[in-house]
Amino acid sequence: MSRFSAPLEKVESTLGWNYHIKVPPEIAEQYIQGDNRRVICLLNDSISIHCALMPAGSGEWFIFMNKSLRSKLKLNVGSEVFVSLEKDQSEYGTEMPIELEELLNQDEDGAFYFHQLTPGKQRSLIYLVSKVKNTNSRLNKALAIVHHLKEMQGKLDFKILMQTIKEYNNR
Secondary structure: OEEEEEEOEEOOOOOOOOEEEEEOHHHHOOOOEOOEOEEEEEEOOOEEEEEEOEEEEOOEEEEEOOHHHHHHHOOOOOOEEEEEEEEOOOOOOOOOOHHHHHHHHHOHHHHHHHHHOOHHHHHHHHHHHHOOOOHHHHHHHHHHHHHHHHHOOOOOOHHHHHHHHHHHHOO
16 A cells, blocks of 8 residues: 555646546556556545546656545645555456346346446446445446346447436336
């Protein structure tokens, strides 16, 4: 585990990710294994997130800080953030919600299509399910995702998926 502190910074970006904290290169290099840059990041000894170390060029690395995270930690530009990093050894690079995990365990075709997706798309689907607090809503989302993957034969179309999720929520 590595510990460091860095200020919250903001840069203008058209990508929508404007806020980040820089990770010292000598620390970042300890956690990068080929294309795998996934880490578990403990922020201010209070919030733990699964994330990726992102390249900033010139050997520099950073961690994105979204609005929700900044609000929870009460951070403003220039606020010092205390960071503890450890390598993320999880299968998906994030915590799998039990509802989706159980559904994939029971649905062979759904699991096949899910595991054919890129790791980033898998994480996106996992995030869609895990961001919901209500267990029934998480299950509905998981059911909609698996249905979508099977219906589209593993092709992921987020516009159609969102419509399928709405239909499952209205049942």
